[in-house]
Amino acid sequence: MKGEKYLFVVSGPSGTGKDTVVANLLKKHPEIQHTVSATTRPPREGEKDGINYHFMTRTDFEKHLAEDQIVEHTQYCGNYYGTLRSEIEGRMALGIPVILVIEVEGAGNIKRMYPGATTIFVLPPDMEELERRLRNRGTENEETIQRRLKRAETEIANSVDYDEHVVNVQVETCADSLYSIIQFRLKHGKDE
Template sequence: MKGEKYLFVVSGPSGTGKDTVVSKLLGDHPDVKKTVSATTRPMREGEVDGVNYHFLSKEHFKEALDADGIVEYTCYCENYYGTLRSEIERHMKAEEPVILVIEVEGAGNIKRLYPGATTIFVLPPDMQELEHRLRCRGTETEEVIQKRLKRAETEIARSADYDEHVVNDVVQDCADRIYGIIRHRLMQED
C-alpha cells in the first residue's frame, strides 16, 4: 500500500522502557503521531474516547475483526485491545509518520500486512539492567518478574526479524535514535 514508509512499529520486552521512549519522542517531535488503540474495557474516569482509546463493545470489536478492520489484537483480562486498520491508514494517507507500540506477535502481523513498514526493537542495555528495572517498579511478584524475564529472552531472540534495533540506555538518546530512523526512512522512496 502506498504510504507504508510512514508506518513504524516499536516493540521490546516489558521493562525496556519503550513506552517512556516513545512518549519522549512524541513530546520532542509533534510531527510524529501514535495510533490510538481500540479496547473493549470500560472507559475510566478522565479518559476520552478517540484520545486515550477507541472504546468499543465486545460485539463491535468482533464485527470489526471479522471485517478485517483490526490488524492486530490481543485479549488481556477478558478485554480485547487492538489496532484499527482505519487508524493506521488515515495517517499513511495523510503522509504523517505514525508509531504503533505493540507486542512482538502483533508486529509480525503488521509487517505481513504492510511490508513497507519499519519495525524497531528496543533492547535493554543487558539482562541485569532489565531485571533491575522490573524490580524497581515494585509492582510485581517474584513469580511475575521471572516470567517477564523468561519472556524477554524469547522476544529478544525474535528481534532478528526486526528492521532496526536500538538500546535504551538513556531515554533521550534512545528517542533520538528512533527519530533518526524515522527521518532516514521518510527520505527514501516508497
C-alpha cells in the same frame, strides 16, 4: 499499499521503557503521530474515548474483526486490545509518520500486511538492568517478574526479524536514535 514508509512499529520486552521513549519522541516531534488502540475494557477514571483508547463493546470489537477493520489484536485479562485499520491507513495516505507500540506478535502481523513498514526493537542495556527496571516498578510479584524475564529472553532472541534495533540506556538518547531511524526511512524508504 502506498505510504507504507510512513508506518513505524516499535516493540520490546516489558520493562525496556519503549512507551517512555516513544512519549519523549512524540513530545519533541509532534509531526509524528501515535495510534490510539481500541479496547473492550471499561475506561478508567480520567480516560477519554479517542484519546487514551477507542472504547468499544465486545460485540462492536468482534464486528470490526469480522469486517477486517482491525489489523492486529490480542486478548488480555478477558478484554480485547487492537489497532484499527483506520488509525494507520488514513495517516499513511496523508504522508503522516505514525508509530504503533505493540507486542512482538502484532508487529509480525503488521509487517506481513504492510511490508514497507519499519519495525524497530527496543532493547535493554542488559538483562540485569531489565530485571532492575521490572523490580523498581513495584507493581508485580516475583512470579510475574520471572515470567516477564523469561519472555524477554525469547523476544530478544526473536528480534532478528526487526529492521532496526535501539538500546535504551537513557530515554532521551534512545528517543533521538528512534527519530534518526524515522528520518532516514522517510527520506530513503520506498513505498510498496
